[in-house]
Amino acid sequence: xxxxxxxxxxxxxxxxxxxxxxxxxxxxxxxxxxxxxxxxxxxxxxxxxxxxxxxxxxxxxxxxxxxxxxxxxxxxxxxxxxxxxxxxxxxxxxxxxxxxxxxxxxxxxxxxxxxxxxxxxxxxxxxxxxxxxxxxxxxxxxxxxxxxxxxxxxxxxxxxxxxxxxxxxxxxxxxxxxxxxxxxxxxxxxxxxxxxxxxxxxxxxxxxxxxxxxxxxxxxxxxxxxxxxxxxxxxxxxxxxxxxxxxxxxx
Amino acid sequence: xxxxxxxxxxxxxxxxxxxxxxxxxxxxxxxxxxxxxxxxxxxxxxxxxxxxxxxxxxxxxxxxxxxxxxxxxxxxxxxxxxxxxxxxxxxxxxxxxxxxxxxxxxxxxxxxxxxxxxxxxxxxxxxxxxxxxxxxxxxxxxxxxxxxxxxxxxxxxxxxxxxxxxxxxxxxxxxxxxxxxxxxxxxxxxxxxxxxxxxxxxxxxxxxxxxxxxxxxxxxxxxxxxxxxxxxxxxxxxxxxxx
Numbered sequence: 001x002x003x004x005x006x007x008x009x010x011x012x013x014x015x016x017x018x019x020x021x022x023x024x025x026x027x028x029x030x031x032x033x034x035x036x037x038x039x040x041x042x043x044x045x046x047x048x049x050x051x052x053x054x055x056x057x058x059x060x061x062x063x064x065x066x067x068x069x070x071x072x073x074x075x076x077x078x079x080x081x082x083x084x085x086x087x088x089x090x091x092x093x094x095x096x097x098x099x100x101x102x103x104x105x106x107x108x109x110x111x112x113x114x115x116x117x118x119x120x121x122x123x124x125x126x127x128x129x130x131x132x133x134x135x136x137x138x139x140x141x142x143x144x145x146x147x148x149x150x151x152x153x154x155x156x157x158x159x160x161x162x163x164x165x166x167x168x169x170x171x172x173x174x175x176x177x178x179x180x181x182x183x184x185x186x187x188x189x190x191x192x193x194x195x196x197x198x199x200x201x202x203x204x205x206x207x208x209x210x211x212x213x214x215x216x217x218x219x220x221x222x223x224x225x226x227x228x229x230x231x232x233x234x235x236x237x238x239x240x241x242x243x244x245x246x247x248x249x250x251x
Numbered sequence: 252x253x254x255x256x257x258x259x260x261x262x263x264x265x266x267x268x269x270x271x272x273x274x275x276x277x278x279x280x281x282x283x284x285x286x287x288x289x290x291x292x293x294x295x296x297x298x299x300x301x302x303x304x305x306x307x308x309x310x311x312x313x314x315x316x317x318x319x320x321x322x323x324x325x326x327x328x329x330x331x332x333x334x335x336x337x338x339x340x341x342x343x344x345x346x347x348x349x350x351x352x353x354x355x356x357x358x359x360x361x362x363x364x365x366x367x368x369x370x371x372x373x374x375x376x377x378x379x380x381x382x383x384x385x386x387x388x389x390x391x392x393x394x395x396x397x398x399x400x401x402x403x404x405x406x407x408x409x410x411x412x413x414x415x416x417x418x419x420x421x422x423x424x425x426x427x428x429x430x431x432x433x434x435x436x437x438x439x440x441x442x443x444x445x446x447x448x449x450x451x452x453x454x455x456x457x458x459x460x461x462x463x464x465x466x467x468x469x470x471x472x473x474x475x476x477x478x479x480x481x482x483x484x485x486x487x488x489x490x491x492x493x494x
Contacts, residue, residue: 051338053492076340083338087331089261091268103257104339132268148335 002065003028004156004186005050009059012045019045021210022059027186027203029155032178034201034218035190038236042210043190044084047160050188051081063156077105080154082162086145090134094125094144097133101148119147122177138165146174150181157187163196175200194228204228208236254341258349259356262323266357271322279315279361283307287368299376304368305386305461309393309454312358313426316394317418319357320401321411323350324488328409333492347485351402351477358394362387382463389460392473396453397422399480406487422453429455 003026012020020042027033037043048054050061052072060067066074088097098119102112120126123143128136133144142165149157162178163171178187178200191197197204197218204221206214213235214221222228266272283304287293291303327333336346372378401418408414427433429452437445449455453476456469 048334051334053334053338073340073342076338079338081338083331083334085331087335089265089332090330091265092261096264100257100261101339103260104254104341106253106340 002026002062005061005063005158005188007046007050007059007061010046010049010056010061011058012042012049012054013057018210020049020056023207023210023212024059025205025212025215027156027188029186030183031203032182032187032189032201034197034204035188035207036192036194036197036204036232037190037207038192041207041236043207044160046207047081047158047188047190048083050158051079051083052076053083077152078155080149080152080157080159082145082149082159084160085164086142088133088141088144088148091132093130093132094120094136094147095129097144098147098151101151105152107152115151115153118153119151122150123147124173139167139170142166143170143174146177155185157181157185159187159189161191162189163191163193171196194232197228206232206235254339255345255349255352258336258341258346259353262350262353263356266319266353271319272357275315275319275357276361276364279311280364282311283365284368286311299372299378301368301372301378301383301386302461304365305390305457308390309426309457312390312394312397313422314419316358316397317401317415317422319354320398320405320418321414322405323354323402324406324484325408325411325414328492329411333488337488337492343485343488344481347402347481347488351398351481351484354398354402355391355395358398359391362390362394379463385460385463385465388465389457392460392470393453393457396425396473396476396480399477399484400425403480403484403487406484407491425451425453427454428452429458 005027007023007025010020010023011018023042023046025033035043035046045054049056050063050068052068052075056069060069062068063075064078066078068075089100092100095116098116099112102115107115120129123146125140125143125147128140133141136144142162146159146162149159163174166174175196178189181187182200182202189196189201201218204214204216204218205212214231218228221231266275286307287301287304291307293303296303324333327336337343341349369383372383373380397418400421401414404417404421405411405414407417428448434445434449437448450472456472459466459469
């Protein structure tokens with residue numbers, strides 16, 4: 001059986017700038033891949049291509065065996081996606097928003113209500129269910145985004161900085177949630193918090209200037225008495241140094 | 252279809268969750284009511300019909316409809332929710348159609364709320380209600396045509412002001428194409444274009460409905476006009492979604 005998420009020579013060019021350059025990796029059920037890299041390295045662009053929002057310039061990706069270019073709707077059905085910044089409709093209530101997502105995903109009646117209730121329970125949103133999203137704190141907004149991504153209990157999950165803006169307790173909760181779901185799903189999270197990789201990921205894929213520079217377990221990375229921090233700096237700064245500032249801007 | 256309706260429902264509820272809907276409806280009713288009785292000479296004409304009202308509607312919609320459509324896509328792009336919407340299992344045409352239907356339903360609500368005018372003519376005289384009904388159908392089609400234009404232009408920009416101004420300008424071209432000033436000018440200078448302009452004019456097509464004539468070719472015109480702009484909308488969303 002093929003892996004749930006397969007990325008094959010994925011490339012994205014914006015004009016003459018190559019944001020994502022020939023990236024390949026796969027994620028199997030039970031794996032949590034930490035997708036690491038400095039800002040502008042191409043993490044978000046890769047994830048947007050996986051979610052079918054950005055069209056690849058070359059290469060492709062498959063989610064649950066469906067091609068992101070040829071069968072985008074099938075991919076979106078089996079993928080939970082948390083976009084960068086967790087955008088949601090500010091004037092809607094938490095409940096209204098999740099009901100909308102359930103309806104778009106084809107759930108009706110009591111099944112829709114059950115799904116919404118479950119997603120709110122997983123992300124501890126019951127207390128604010130009737131509040132307009134715009135009145136919520138950053139941490140709650142992020143959890144609304146998470147609830148939306150988990151609503152249909154997808155086999156594959158792609159989350160762009162799921163813990164960004166959360167306080168330490170909330171970060172802990174989200175990591176617990178990811179750990180609890182991990183055995184059932186193929187998960188990709190992007191982050192630049194390295195401790196997170198240690199805490200939840202079974203594998204780390206480090207990307208710099210659009211290219212994968214390392215794909216290994218966190219253990220293997222820091223093996224010879226070095227911290228993950230040092231490894232990250234060495235891999236993303238060292239070697240082929242100096243990403244031209246102008247090009248980095250364009251990302 | 253389910254996803255299209257879900258998008259439409261959310262969008263329509265969104266109008267009423269903010270003051271947009273109420274401001275629009277109040278301004279539309281006040282302007283259409285006041286102008287019908289003053290500039291339109293509702294009483295002075297001494298005829299039981301709604302012609303003064305129908306004369307106004309395409310020109311009122313010219314400014315009010317772009318005010319609805321300017322936010323349709325521009326707001327989604329500004330908030331980043333377009334990424335959320337288009338990564339849900341919705342085909343692009345479903346999102347485009349859903350948003351259009353919501354805006355159209357909203358215009359229908361605003362039009363329906365002008366019913367006191369209809370009651371007034373029926374109390375004062377014996378109007379031909381068939382003509383009135385066909386006039387309302389025409390109004391709805393004009394609204395649909397302007398909405399389709401405005402929605403497509405909204406997909407091109409993050410900025411609502413730009414979306415509004417562009418939509419008013421383009422809708423004005425299609426509204427004015429059938430006016431006497433334009434057709435006379437064109438028939439003197441470019442006779443070949445005069446007929447084309449008249450054929451493409453939204454107000455000219457509306458004229459038939461206003462007189463109570465529902466012609467197949469006018470319906471086909473509005474359907475293809477709306478279809479064309481919705482298609483342009485889908486193309487614009489596809490090309491510019493991630494910018």
